[in-house]
Amino acid sequence: MTDAAPDSHYTLERPEEAVDPQSIYRDLRDNTPVVQLSGRSTTGTLTISRHEDVMTALRTPELFSSDSSAVQIGNTRPLVPLQVDPPHHSKHRKALDPLFAPKQMVKYEPRVRELIRELIDEVADNGHCNFHNDIAEPLPSTIFVELLGLPVSRVDEFLALKDGIIRPPARSLEERYEMVKATGQKIYAVLEEVVEARMAERQDDFLSTIIDAKVDGQPLSRDDVVDIGYLFFLAGLDTVSASLDCIVAYLAQNPDHRQRVADDPAIIPHAIEELLRYESPVPIVPRITTADTEMSGCPIAEGSRITVLLGSANTDERVWDNPHQVDFDRESNKHLGFGGGVHRCLGSHLARMELRVALEEWHDRVPDYRLADGLELRYSPGIRQVDNLELVW
Amino acid sequence: MRIRVDTELCQGHGRCYMLAPDLFEADDDGYSQPTAERPVPSELADQARRAFMNCPEDAVILTEETS
Numbered sequence: 001m002t003d004a005a006p007d008s009h010y011t012l013e014r015p016e017e018a019v020d021p022q023s024i025y026r027d028l029r030d031n032t033p034v035v036q037l038s039g040r041s042t043t044g045t046l047t048i049s050r051h052e053d054v055m056t057a058l059r060t061p062e063l064f065s066s067d068s069s070a071v072q073i074g075n076t077r078p079l080v081p082l083q084v085d086p087p088h089h090s091k092h093r094k095a096l097d098p099l100f101a102p103k104q105m106v107k108y109e110p111r112v113r114e115l116i117r118e119l120i121d122e123v124a125d126n127g128h129c130n131f132h133n134d135i136a137e138p139l140p141s142t143i144f145v146e147l148l149g150l151p152v153s154r155v156d157e158f159l160a161l162k163d164g165i166i167r168p169p170a171r172s173l174e175e176r177y178e179m180v181k182a183t184g185q186k187i188y189a190v191l192e193e194v195v196e197a198r199m200a201e202r203q204d205d206f207l208s209t210i211i212d213a214k215v216d217g218q219p220l221s222r223d224d225v226v227d228i229g230y231l232f233f234l235a236g237l238d239t240v241s242a243s244l245d246c247i248v249a250y251l252a253q254n255p256d257h258r259q260r261v262a263d264d265p266a267i268i269p270h271a272i273e274e275l276l277r278y279e280s281p282v283p284i285v286p287r288i289t290t291a292d293t294e295m296s297g298c299p300i301a302e303g304s305r306i307t308v309l310l311g312s313a314n315t316d317e318r319v320w321d322n323p324h325q326v327d328f329d330r331e332s333n334k335h336l337g338f339g340g341g342v343h344r345c346l347g348s349h350l351a352r353m354e355l356r357v358a359l360e361e362w363h364d365r366v367p368d369y370r371l372a373d374g375l376e377l378r379y380s381p382g383i384r385q386v387d388n389l390e391l392v393w
Numbered sequence: 394m395r396i397r398v399d400t401e402l403c404q405g406h407g408r409c410y411m412l413a414p415d416l417f418e419a420d421d422d423g424y425s426q427p428t429a430e431r432p433v434p435s436e437l438a439d440q441a442r443r444a445f446m447n448c449p450e451d452a453v454i455l456t457e458e459t460s
Contacts, residue, residue, distance in 0.1 A: 059450075094422070097405065097422035097423055097424075098421055098422055098423075100423065101419060101420075101421055101422055101423035102407060102410075102419045102423055103419065103421065103423075269411065273408075331443070331446055332446035332447060333408075333446075333447050334408075334446075334447060334448060334449040334451075335449060336449055338406065340404060340406075340449050340450060341404060341450075342404065344404040344405060344406060348406070348407070349407060349423055352407075
């Protein structure tokens with residue numbers, strides 16, 4: 001016996017919900033594991049929150065498709081390989097995996113360390129900073145623009161374009177759609193210009209490597225290279241910033257955990273994994289169903305848009321011991337902070353390296369810090385950046 | 394105790410070679426280097442258990458031998 005998905009008063013789009021999403025996740029899991037939220041971009045979408053259901057969605061791409069109709073982020077062609085299903089997905093993914101493998105990341109670590117040191121030099125003697133503006137945003141975006149091969153002098157323009165897709169200041173769904181589409185066209189224009197230049201003359205950057213990559217023995221089309229670039233543009237300019245925000249915001253409010261990180265840099269990789277679990281800076285991935293199915297006793301029709309709540313799976317009492325406790329010594333941590341299944345975050349090894357180096361250098365120079373007095377943190381819904389992360393020390 | 398990685402399930406999260414570097418290594422794509430099932434030396438039993446307990450895809454297969 002199955003019942004249609006109920007509606008919920010939650011939206012997961014309001015800023016006040018984004019401060020403590022973990023308690024909303026718990027309510028959803030316990031009472032409405034398949035639910036229609038009431039937000040403007042979630043209307044008509046089913047949200048799934050239990051670990052078991054999330055794993056099923058991630059591991060069954062033939063039923064829970066990543067086809068580009070699952071989400072609107074300004075692109076007019078599918079983003080490769082994110083919005084492509086197997087078997088097509090696997091070929092492109094295979095060509096891109098080596099770019100982001102741990103062995104490659106070792107090469108980029110010195111440049112990341114050099115840049116974070118420069119950024120810290122700017123603020124260390126001031127006794128205060130906006131960690132988001134001064135550190136968390138410039139570090140990954142500069143590194144990524146350099147790696148991809150976009151002109152570093154235009155990084156502020158790229159950040160504005162990225163925000164125009166991820167956080168458009170729209171008041172209605174229609175306005176949002178128009179804004180995102182217009183911004184998408186500008187991103188295509190930037191990428192087409194740079195790809196054109198690299199096709200004429202290669203440089204030592206990802207775009208040049210992708211241009212020379214072979215899929216089934218054939219070079220990628222110009223559109224394929226641009227579509228990969230579009231995905232990298234959105235993914236590379238936002239997620240590591242939000243992760244760094246979430247991690248440092250947590251540490252600034254939890255002095256025992258902060259002290260442990262400052263005293264013992266060897267714990268940092270474990271702290272990163274545990275805070276990626278608990279905070280889940282990228283809490284949602286979208287899917288769309290290719291056939292009628294059922295989850296947690298609820299029927300799901302073919303063609304349903306699905307919001308897969310990674311953040312909720314990461315705190316589900318059904319599979320985690322003490323999920324609401326942040327424990328750097330957690331023995332078992334199978335978190336889905338980087339998603340799972342065939343679309344596991346391509347940039348996860350780059351993200352981990354950047355987060356580790358940033359936290360090592362920051363705590364070496366500024367070990368003792370806290371939130372500015374009276375500060376109420378502002379987490380953005382969706383990808384959880386904290387743009388008012390004012391720290392004092 | 395014996396261990397292997399199910400290469401069908403492995404998605405390259407990298408938790409096994411991070412937590413059990415004496416048992417696993419990354420291949421050139423960042424996935425766990427495929428190897429046949431093999432015995433775990435007793436001094437590496439803790440690493441083996443950690444890899445088993447931290448793979449998000451449950452791709453690390455650990456078999457406790459009963460002798």
